[in-house]
Amino acid sequence: MHDTSRRRVLLGALTSTAAFALPAWVGAQGTPLRVTAIPDESPTELARKAAPLMRYLGERLGTKVEFTPVTDYAAAVEALVNGQVDLAWFGGFTFVQANHRSGGKVLPLVQREEDEKFRSVFITTDPAIRSLADLKGKTLSFGSPSSTSGHLMPRSFMLAAGVDPDRDLRRVAYSGAHDATAAAVASGKVDAGALNISVWDKLVSDGKVDPAKVRVFYTTPPYYDYNWSVNAAMPAERRQKLVQAFTDLSPETPHGKEILGLQRASRFIPTRAENYRGIEAAARSAGLLK
Known part of the structure; x- marks a missing residue:
């Protein structure tokens, strides 16, 4: 900008x-x-x-x-x-x-x-997605481009796993916020999404996401x-x-x-x-x- x-x-x-x-x-x-x-x-x-x-x-x-x-x-x-x-x-x-x-x-x-030990989660409704490698050819939503836990760190862990979001995925979207990412995955707008673990846990505990339908398939290592x-x-x-x-x-x-x-x-x-x-x-x- x-x-x-x-x-x-x-x-x-x-x-x-x-x-x-x-x-x-x-x-x-x-x-x-x-x-x-x-x-x-x-x-x-x-x-x-x-x-x-x-x-x-x-x-x-x-x-x-x-x-x-x-x-x-x-x-x-x-x-x-x-x-x-x-x-x-x-x-x-x-x-x-x-x-x-x-x-x-x-x-x-x-x-x-x-x-001190924050983490991000990757979520999906697709039973074929079990690892970061399975995201190749799929669609994925991050949160804001400037988000630590909704973009930067998930992207860095994808790159470390040999998955380049811009090259290996069919489409990358930016929802703007963690709860919006979860909603995009739940509604089928994207195959998977990355968001912060704190918001994910809150959405599940409040009943706003059904973990039987939308599941975590990868949790990142911790970071500040x-x-x-x-x-x-x-x-x-x-x-x-x-x-x-x-x-x-x-x-x-x-x-x-x-x-x-x-x-x-x-x-x-x-x-x-x-x-x-x-x-x-x-x-x-x-x-x-x-």
Whole structure:
């Protein structure tokens, strides 16, 4: 996407900013915290997951929190790099893109404990597909082109198995989101799909996918993935308050249990840029990071 197109996408997305209401005493002092997230699930699901966390962060920081949904992954990267938001939920690859584009001015703060060993799954309804090699000549859907767990890492594991998606498959599609990939496979639009294991497990547990019809035929090795990142221009004191707020969340408290459940996290832990060097190397190897 050209820079001009990115700006148009971002400007369109910023018209739909949603401010989460807080008690009158909150936000009397300090600047608002502006937050966004990559749209890796449907807008309604993202909003449902965000609301309690935004309220909690506002109370902990004593300021108003504004959550800005964006239309695609590139817009989330541009928003943080250009200082239009202060905090962003990124996948590992979008963090690498933002860090690269900003010249190292994007810092990862925390990740879910699960993100230390994240995985992707390949799913299908075709009984003839039992391995990555069986995808040759078939149709496959990834998620967003900028998705770590819905594109970059599944692609890298396919290449390692001797399957080049662009050369060996009949057609490659991009659904834009993990739940959309699962729906494309379930409806027969594609023979197979790759998505993140967390969303897959949630779709199955919620009864939105029948695992007797749509099955996992390959699960990737683990890799680092999602994190909450900030622009390095954020004062160190506020960064530390954010880290403390996230790491203080506990399933032993009612609000902690709710927030962690929605975020599909056992807990949040501090992270650092070095954790994502493997993803950067995979992106460069696949020609997805220049």
